[in-house]
Amino acid sequence: MSFQEEWGQIRSEAATRTRLNSASGGDADRLVVYQEDLGRVGHEAFLLHGRLKKAGDIARGAAGEGSTAKAATTLSSHNFTLGQALTTMSGIWEDQIKTLLQSCAHISNHLDFSKKSHTREDKEIAATMSHRDGSAMTASEITQYYR
Known part of the structure; x- marks a missing residue:
């Protein structure tokens, strides 16, 4: 057989x-799950990280449109309570952006690592599950490893 x-x-x-x-x-x-799928998802997480880092930076002003921190300071100096609220909102926003950026980086790094790790493991398994002449082991020979 x-x-x-x-x-x-x-x-x-x-x-x-x-x-x-x-x-x-x-x-x-x-x-x-295919290896190339892991790579694509990891790459998309990396790209999202870059876009989010650039677009989410409202405290210093995304795309040079002004500074949220500067506006908050100016409003506060003129005794507007909106200044303190804007400072609080900006701090919360920055914390949430940092969390999202860390998540994107974690996903990207983990999937890149997984792809490399699975490739290495597949090569190791292929090397140990073949005969000296390179032919594949039969299922019954493989089953002996699990008894």
């Missing part, structure tokens, strides 16, 4: 014993 035949038989037996728990009723194709 070839590897493909043996593997197909084991998969069909497992499918009859296993039921995936998902909202869609067990659509196994939805559980697949």
Whole structure:
């Protein structure tokens, strides 16, 4: 029996014993993640980080449109209570932007790391799961590792 035949038989037996728990009723194709997908999502998080950092900087004035901190100071110096409210709002905004920036950076870094890590692990597994002549192990040979 070839590897493909043996593997197909084991998969069909497992499918009859296993039921995936998902909202869609067990659509196994939805559980697949490809390396290039991880890279794309990580890259998009990196791009979002850059755009958010530039557009979210209202305290110093995004795109040179003025300074929120300067406006708050000026309003406060003229005894407008709006100045203090603007200072408070600006501080809260900056804290929230920092949190979002950290999240984008975390997602980007984690997915980049995951992509590299999975590639390295796949190569290690491929190297250990083959015979000296380079041929693939059969499913029954692989099963011996789990007994």
